[in-house]
Amino acid sequence: MARTISYREALNEALAQEMERDESVIVLGEDNAGGAGSPGEDDAWGGVLGVTKGLYHRFPGRVLDTPISESAFVGAAIGAATSGLRPVAELMFIDFMGVCFDQIFNQAAKFRYMFGGKAKTPVVIRTMYGAGLRAAAQHSQALYPIFTHIPGLKVVVPSSPYEAKGLMIQSIRDDDPVIFCEHKAMYDVTGEVPEDSYTIPFGEAGVVRDGDDVTIVAIGRMVSVAEEAAKQLADSGVEAEIIDPRTTSPLDTETILESVENTGRLVVVDEATPRCNLATDISALVAKEAFGSLRAPIEMVTAPHTPVPFSDALEDLYIPDAQRVANAVKTVVEWKR
Amino acid sequence: MTDTLSTAVSHELDGNALLDAYRTMRTIRAFEERVHAEFATGEIPGFVHLYAGEEASATGVCVHLDDRDAIASTHRGHGHCIAKGVDVKAMMAEIYGRRTGSCHGKGGSMHIADLSKGMLGANGIVGGGPPLICGTALAAKQKGTGGVGVAFFGDGASNQGTTLEALNLASVWQLPAIFVAENNGYAEATSSTWSVAADNIADRAAGFGMPGVIVDGFDFFAVHEAAAEAIQRAREGGGPTLIEVKFTRYFGHFEGDQQTYRADEVANAREHLDCLKRFRTRVTETGQVEAAQLDAVDAQVTDLIDAAVEEAKAAPKPTAADLETDVYIEY
Numbered sequence: 001m002a003r004t005i006s007y008r009e010a011l012n013e014a015l016a017q018e019m020e021r022d023e024s025v026i027v028l029g030e031d032n033a034g035g036a037g038s039p040g041e042d043d044a045w046g047g048v049l050g051v052t053k054g055l056y057h058r059f060p061g062r063v064l065d066t067p068i069s070e071s072a073f074v075g076a077a078i079g080a081a082t083s084g085l086r087p088v089a090e091l092m093f094i095d096f097m098g099v100c101f102d103q104i105f106n107q108a109a110k111f112r113y114m115f116g117g118k119a120k121t122p123v124v125i126r127t128m129y130g131a132g133l134r135a136a137a138q139h140s141q142a143l144y145p146i147f148t149h150i151p152g153l154k155v156v157v158p159s160s161p162y163e164a165k166g167l168m169i170q171s172i173r174d175d176d177p178v179i180f181c182e183h184k185a186m187y188d189v190t191g192e193v194p195e196d197s198y199t200i201p202f203g204e205a206g207v208v209r210d211g212d213d214v215t216i217v218a219i220g221r222m223v224s225v226a227e228e229a230a231k232q233l234a235d236s237g238v239e240a241e242i243i244d245p246r247t248t249s250p251l252d253t254e255t256i257l258e259s260v261e262n263t264g265r266l267v268v269v270d271e272a273t274p275r276c277n278l279a280t281d282i283s284a285l286v287a288k289e290a291f292g293s294l295r296a297p298i299e300m301v302t303a304p305h306t307p308v309p310f311s312d313a314l315e316d317l318y319i320p321d322a323q324r325v326a327n328a329v330k331t332v333v334e335w336k337r
Numbered sequence: 338m339t340d341t342l343s344t345a346v347s348h349e350l351d352g353n354a355l356l357d358a359y360r361t362m363r364t365i366r367a368f369e370e371r372v373h374a375e376f377a378t379g380e381i382p383g384f385v386h387l388y389a390g391e392e393a394s395a396t397g398v399c400v401h402l403d404d405r406d407a408i409a410s411t412h413r414g415h416g417h418c419i420a421k422g423v424d425v426k427a428m429m430a431e432i433y434g435r436r437t438g439s440c441h442g443k444g445g446s447m448h449i450a451d452l453s454k455g456m457l458g459a460n461g462i463v464g465g466g467p468p469l470i471c472g473t474a475l476a477a478k479q480k481g482t483g484g485v486g487v488a489f490f491g492d493g494a495s496n497q498g499t500t501l502e503a504l505n506l507a508s509v510w511q512l513p514a515i516f517v518a519e520n521n522g523y524a525e526a527t528s529s530t531w532s533v534a535a536d537n538i539a540d541r542a543a544g545f546g547m548p549g550v551i552v553d554g555f556d557f558f559a560v561h562e563a564a565a566e567a568i569q570r571a572r573e574g575g576g577p578t579l580i581e582v583k584f585t586r587y588f589g590h591f592e593g594d595q596q597t598y599r600a601d602e603v604a605n606a607r608e609h610l611d612c613l614k615r616f617r618t619r620v621t622e623t624g625q626v627e628a629a630q631l632d633a634v635d636a637q638v639t640d641l642i643d644a645a646v647e648e649a650k651a652a653p654k655p656t657a658a659d660l661e662t663d664v665y666i667e668y
Contacts, residue, residue: 026479061479067509072468072502079472079486082457083407085479087472102499106462107469115450115458116440117663151664175666203668250668 029090109152166200211239397560405484409466414459464497493524554584
């Protein structure tokens with residue numbers, strides 16, 4: 001089928017194909033070209049993540065560098081979205097939501113409802129989340145639960161290059177505000193990605209692996225961690241079904257519940273800190289809607305309730321890994337009343 | 338860089354345009370006086386912030402705008418809505434929380450909007466509007482419509498980072514944006530002479546590489562002239578302008594505010610500075626408009642506001658079926 005490309009290349013291709021298709025799509029953010037006003041090259045960086053590299057020359061006037069001024073340019077993206085453009089703004093690190101959150105949650109998220117259904121705000125805010133690069137407490141958080149909490153926002157957390165492309169194209173075409181969360185440790189992960197344009201609908205989970213003994217719901221980069229655990233578990237005769245929600249808002253509750261009704265056991269793997277995260281949200285859903293199917297208490301594998309530490313010795317303990325997932329699965333499989 | 342415009346003379350407005358401007362200002366005044374009276378009866382819910390006294394600002398700016406142009410407003414937004422052409426009856430119904438309101442009763446006084454009119458909403462967040470206006474101005478620039486964006490904000494918002502960031506970005510990107518700082522003397526109960534570290538808000542324009550202008554906010558013609566120049570410059574690609582409009586508000590920060598922090602400047606302003614009185618004196622003295630024509634507008638506006646209140650009170654409230662609609666376009 002398809003070529004193998006990286007998560008970064010998949011995102012770049014999605015942006016390029018949508019910019020080609022629809023001239024109302026623009027890209028803006030800090031160093032999204034790179035080099036504005038500087039004596040050297042234009043398009044020096046293509047974003048600090050390299051995701052927008054090459055778009056500046058291919059789409060003249062539609063890739064805008066910004067000052068380091070998140071409130072202004074995220075707000076501008078939102079205002080432009082109300083006025084006929086489809087901006088894709090890059091909020092470099094999700095941790096920087098703190099300096100521009102008002103524009104996202106009090107403005108973009110609320111226009112539609114607050115204005116009686118008359119606003120349309122098709123903005124995409126791309127942002128990098130997650131631990132693993134020794135980037136410490138202010139550049140490593142998995143804050144997608146905060147956005148998921150806000151009515152009016154859609155939240156996308158792709159787990160592979162294939163999902164990154166299809167979900168990005170869907171995000172750009174979607175008429176509601178979308179927070180698109182890219183894991184910073186995944187940009188070089190490769191996978192099969194079709195060359196043609198395609199979309200993956202929101203609110204439809206992927207079943208990454210079939211199994212009858214336990215359901216593992218994993219978010220974003222945790223999907224690959226769950227897959228690694230599932231391989232180990234299969235060696236000991238435990239077959240795990242892995243569900244990848246792809247979007248945390250909307251959330252495909254049906255696929256999760258159907259799986260748990262079959263397996264009777266649930267482990268949720270979430271890189272976010274443990275209070276009010278996706279693990280607690282999905283656990284509550286299953287406890288309420290599939291209580292009769294559960295054959296063991298639910299297990300949650302998450303980061304601890306701490307900031308993200310710097311030292312590799314600590315950060316490796318902080319991030320949920322395959323061994324912890326496998327241990328949680330053993331706990332639910334071996335549980336006896 | 339900061340210029341002071343006193344009572345500038347405008348030669349651009351004919352008799353009909355003057356009557357239209359007067360009608361807008363009178364409508365805002367009558368709307369606000371009536372909301373003030375009705376709020377006291379307890380029938381209007383929530384937080385209400387009135388614009389009376391400041392009519393010349395919204396009117397003097399918006400008279401230059403058309404459907405290409407967007408404005409962002411503040412919690413004190415009724416005047417901007419009326420000046421940008423939002424339906425007055427729908428506004429009143431919204432303030433009463435009715436299904437027939439501008440936002441079907443889901444927004445209220447602080448969130449009245451009509452995007453079809455380029456009115457991007459009153460805004461409950463101080464400093465919420467200026468970044469958004471950078472976006473509407475960017476869209477106008479990208480699409481080549483010749484449109485402009487106007488952010489109205491108060492002296493309080495002039496100290497918010499969002500506003501200062503928006504001024505910088507608008508200048509860096511050379512956006513067709515106009516920033517109208519409405520300095521009514523108080524951010525809630527705090528004097529702007531204390532909270533604004535500069536002598537004037539407009540002085541800050543120099544730091545963002547754009548022209549800054551101070552105008553007498555009680556003088557419609559002064560606002561009109563300053564806005565004309567700034568909007569023309571923006572439409573022609575000359576970038577943003579910061580206009581500081583100075584006046585006082587006639588009511589408290591919110592309805593119910595006892596205003597113990599104030600001196601008696603309101604009585605003096607109403608008597609000697611009022612924008613409607615000055616407008617009437619000027620246009621009748623020059624002979625451009627007859628007093629009887631202004632009286633007729635006053636009567637028509639009174640009838641409109643009476644009808645708006647009557648219809649709002651009789652209108653249905655939203656129902657349970659409306660609670661969860663319009664959160665998303667599709668979910």
